Amino acid sequence: MSTTHSTxxxxxxxxxxxxxxGTFDPIHYGHLRTAFELLDTLRLPEMRFVPAGNPPHRAGVxxxxxxxxxxxxxxxxxxxRFTVDDRELRKAGPSYSVETLADLRAEYPxxxxxxxxxxxxxxxxxxxxxxxxxxxxAHLVVAHRPGWRAPTLxxxxxxxxxxxxxxxxxxxxxxxGKIYIHAVTQLEISSTDxxxxxAAGRDPRYLMPEDVRHILMxxxxxxxxxxxxx
Ligand code: ATP
Numbered sequence: 001m002s003t004t005h006s007t008x009x010x011x012x013x014x015x016x017x018x019x020x021x022g023t024f025d026p027i028h029y030g031h032l033r034t035a036f037e038l039l040d041t042l043r044l045p046e047m048r049f050v051p052a053g054n055p056p057h058r059a060g061v062x063x064x065x066x067x068x069x070x071x072x073x074x075x076x077x078x079x080x081r082f083t084v085d086d087r088e089l090r091k092a093g094p095s096y097s098v099e100t101l102a103d104l105r106a107e108y109p110x111x112x113x114x115x116x117x118x119x120x121x122x123x124x125x126x127x128x129x130x131x132x133x134x135x136x137x138a139h140l141v142v143a144h145r146p147g148w149r150a151p152t153l154x155x156x157x158x159x160x161x162x163x164x165x166x167x168x169x170x171x172x173x174x175x176x177g178k179i180y181i182h183a184v185t186q187l188e189i190s191s192t193d194x195x196x197x198x199a200a201g202r203d204p205r206y207l208m209p210e211d212v213r214h215i216l217m218x219x220x221x222x223x224x225x226x227x228x229x230x
Contacts, residue, residue: 014045015172016111016112016139017044017045018042018047018048018114019047019048019050019100019138020034020035020049020116021115021117023061024051026194026208026216026222027072028190028208032075034116034118037182038114039082041182042168042171048084049085050100051086051088063219063222065089067215067221074209074212074215075211075212077211096128096130097128098134101138102137104138105175111175112173114171114180115138116143117141117143118143118145119142119143119181123148126156135159135163135179136176138176139176140180141182142179142181143183145186163178165179189207194207195222198222199222201224
């Protein structure tokens with residue numbers, strides 16, 4: 001495993017680990033604010049950002065793995081409890097969250113794991129590989145996003161009745177299996193919109209840390225591709 005800011009300190013060796021997966025194509029303040037508020041609310045000693053390599057349930061990514069990793073590292077550098085784990089980027093083939101969580105569970109057998117996902121991602125959970133197994137490995141922490149509602153019906157509605165908790169202590173006292181929904185400050189930023197804005201020739205300033213903006217502008221990864229002359 002290769003993590004940065006691995007000094008997330010000895011404190012990080014106890015207490016629940018937050019795991020924030022995403023394509024981060026690019027990372028923006030919606031991700032960072034969510035991660036920061038959850039550190040605080042859930043009393044997490046560590047929030048680990050895990051950029052996805054080859055997400056199976058969505059279309060391909062735009063920026064290279066290298067640039068996305070560079071952006072995530074730059075974005076998280078100022079917060080000692082944020083760490084970055086590049087295991088999914090180093091893996092060939094699709095990256096399934098359930099496999100990443102199984103690896104982390106094996107590495108940290110006595111530590112609660114809190115897998116963070118947005119409400120939009122939670123609603124699509126039944127399409128994920130071995131989705132029911134996720135809760136054997138980790139708690140799910142669902143961050144409210146603008147415009148999305150928690151399900152009350154169907155398999156996810158039932159799961160919430162069964163596994164839902166409003167208690168942070170529950171997340172500290174068991175290793176896995178609970179679902180905690182938390183409303184974070186609503187910042188209506190999405191990577192899709194950021195990419196579209198840049199492709200339209202506009203400036204993404206103030207949607208993400210300046211260091212991230214510099215990396216993506218320099219790499220030209222989201223710039224509009226000129227049509228090839230006939
Ligand atoms: P895209 O627009 O490319 O789908 P995204 O902005 O949703 O990207 P991802 O990297 O796919 O970003 O998201 C990683 C995780 O962060 C997901 O669980 C997603 O729900 C959550 N997330 C993304 N944007 C926000 C936001 N503005 N507020 C809260 N959570 C967010």
